[in-house]
Amino acid sequence: MHNLTIAELVKGLQEKAFSSVELTQHFLARIAKLDANYNAVITVTADQALKAAAAADKRLAAGDAPALCGVPILHKDIFCTDGVRTSCGSKMLDNFIPPYNATVVENFEQAGAVVLGKTNMDEFAMGSSNETSFYGPVKNPWASDSVPGGSSGGSAAAVAARLAPGATATDTGGSIRQPAALCGITGLKPTYGRVSRWGMIAFASSLDQGGPMARTAEDCAILLNCMASYDDKDSTCIDREVPDYSATLNDGIKGLKIGVPLEYFSEGLDPETEKAVRTALAEFEAQGAELVEISLPNTGLSVPAYYVIAPAEASANLTRFDGVRYGYRCENPSDLNDLYTRTRAEGFGDEVKRRILIGTYCLSAGYYDAYYGKAQQVRQLIQQDFEKAFQQVDVIMGPTTPSPAFKFGSKGDDPVAMYLEDIYTIATNLAGLPGMSVPCGMVDEKPVGLQIIGNYFDEARMLNTAHQFQQATDWHTLTPEGIA
């Protein structure tokens, strides 16, 4: 059952080939048996899942089943779940049980999905390797000595290891696409404002966006149908009709103009990874798409701009974790300052502290213009690069990451090397554009991802493009050793 796609599971449930309870028990058993190898799941909600599955089975029997009725999924532990610990990968929230659901969680509940648990992640979504989690690193199902990527590494690894057919994730600078690429699955970061951020613990509010992870583009479309919604609780959510992303999957892509940015194939890109991506591009050409060489000249500025803006916003977003109202509080504080200082010193990990310090510095009097002000200007330039490109092309493609999954600890001492892991993904967050990663090859027995960047709210076309690629290739069907 765990090798079936969500599309197949929905069909099987409706045709009563299996029940949701059976399905849920199967995945819970897999998590119980296998997750020790991956550390992908922080919290398993077995009782609630089985109850939800039983309820789903009733609705299925009654013929009153919503879209995802009875389908088990996992939520990234950044989405608040009513009554279930939501840790954000941090000691700071290890004891935090929200009294409310994120809108994304609510949407899946409405759609009848069964939540198996919460997935591991880099602390407060700050990281590209899942090594910053308070709950320990997640291991890549393709190579246990390698990282799964981050920050949604738990969701990516869980889907790759068939611990769940799909999972929610978030992407601030590549946190859906990079782990999707490194774990050989499909992941989509929607247009900023497409998915509600209510109840999604903020890292960098102007960049954060929730999105789905699954094995196929078709499944991502099904999940996005449920995930995307207008939400008046999030002022940055955009009131725009949600199309049926499944409806256009089978459209042909003949005549599709694919922009290939020069800057995404330059120094720093592993040659084998480049080869895999070029081969994928050739496949699109073979299907009748046209490759157009384009330039996104400010790409090189995206990482520095991002590492000003994201930490600046984070430094303010994370101030609320002060030990006063919820979460971790240090023992026996002697006074207010001691409470703040020790709570935050003990509750946050190093990477979070590093980014709070960077952000605080960038916003400080005398530095604001040189850092934050400049970074905002760069952000506009990057946006203009894309706007210009999309006058010429329908989608943009390139590698998701410069190389396949790297080994644990290999970038631990060098935060800049780690930050460069997101060099191809960050620009889309700065521009607010949608991006996705699709498995497109193997290098050293590790997956490589093809990134597809779309124009604003063009997720349907991206999913269609990816689906057409997956109809002709089988990279997305490969299974890590020891999984089947």
Add this chain to the structure above:
Amino acid sequence: MSYSGWETVIGLEVHVQLATKTKIFSGASTAFGAEANTQACAIDLAMPGTLPVLNKQAVHYAVMFGLAIDAEIGKESAFERKNYFYPDSPKGYQTTQLEKPIVGRGNVEIKLADGSTKNVRIHHAHLEEDAGKSLHEGDFRHGVSGIDLNRAGTPLIEIVSEPDMSNAEEAIAFAKRLHSIVTSIGICDGEMSQGSMRFDVNVSVRPKGTSELGTRTETKNLNSYKFMEEAITKEVERQIDLIEDGGTVMQETRLYNGDTKVARSMRSKEEANDYRYFPCPDLLPVIVSDETIEELRRNLPELPDARQARFIEQYGLSDYDAAVIGSDAAMAAYFEIAAAKSANAKLAANWTMGELAARLNSQDLSISKSPVTAEQLGGLVMRIADNSISGKMAKEVFEAIWAGEGSADQIIDARGLKQVSDTGALEKMVVEVLATNQAMVDDYINSDETKRKKKLGGFMGKIMQASKGQANPQQVNQILAQKLNELL
């Protein structure tokens, strides 16, 4: 020490709580006085993942204020985060406006005691959220501080004036004028004792005739005109004394304790926070359309100046009465009801400003909390106007209404206070008193003209005593004079 060689420069920052039902970024109630932390939702508590949604009514109220002071309206204003750690600031930042405030430059005219007027320029007014309250030792429990977040997220406009005032009188006239404006247009309840309006006073001094501004200090969070006056007077004296003793004024934030009358430094410029303002990414720019502005302008409630002019015109009030009643929205509304009910506006005005205001003042009550309703006062005034009761009886009736005994008519009936104005009955009463007090009558007859006048009071007293105070004094006066004349 002589202060005459110095002049004072004062600017105000005024926090006005907007009278919206819910908070500026959440649906929690803003009602005052609820049990601690019962009016704070997940957003106000800054729970993880929560997001602000701007209250449109707060935006409209801010625009209304801008229109009332003839200010530029920020058609595209924006919120920023002002970062600082404090337990009553749950997010660790205050969401406020800095670069693009909702209200730009405007003007407020103040009237001074000598009858002159002065223009105070408004630099801008911006929207922001209020903080919660910290309850320290004494207020709370020994050794522990408590936090009440009921107030956190209450919408405020902060009105920033130019340093256009030169003494406490002007500063207070300005403060009162703002109070009058915001209560007249209904955007604030004006309850100063509940913190609905709070004043930060920036004060500096300079030698008379110079133009360069001296170093200023800011005294924060004054919530009464009295405290404002005391704080300004003390601060001006402190600064002048300091300079004349060879010292220099340090830029600092100060606190004034109105109970102990002691001012102290809260933090120096060096200790001041670097607030690290930056645009709030959770909120979109606030766009106010021309249509909205025009609609708010059309529906803007009467401003104090217009109301005062109307009171003179419509009710025949004096300039002074119109200014006193017309500048206070609640008092004006009260007066209009009392005037309508009594059909004697002038007398209603006297009672509103006189007996009622004095009584409320002595009990520290606002007019909206008056135990005597406007209808009740109108009913009382009506009975004075139609001579049913004397002025003296009216005071007794007023007290009874205050005590909750009912309307004027009910009380007059119940206590048998109705004034006797029947000429026949009064004549009979006068004749009887004269007959039973022959010695007084003889004494009267034997006195000269001037002394006779003085002796009239004695007869009046006897007659009023005999009538148990119910005789109409004007009529008694007439009849008495007539009867005594006949005896001469």
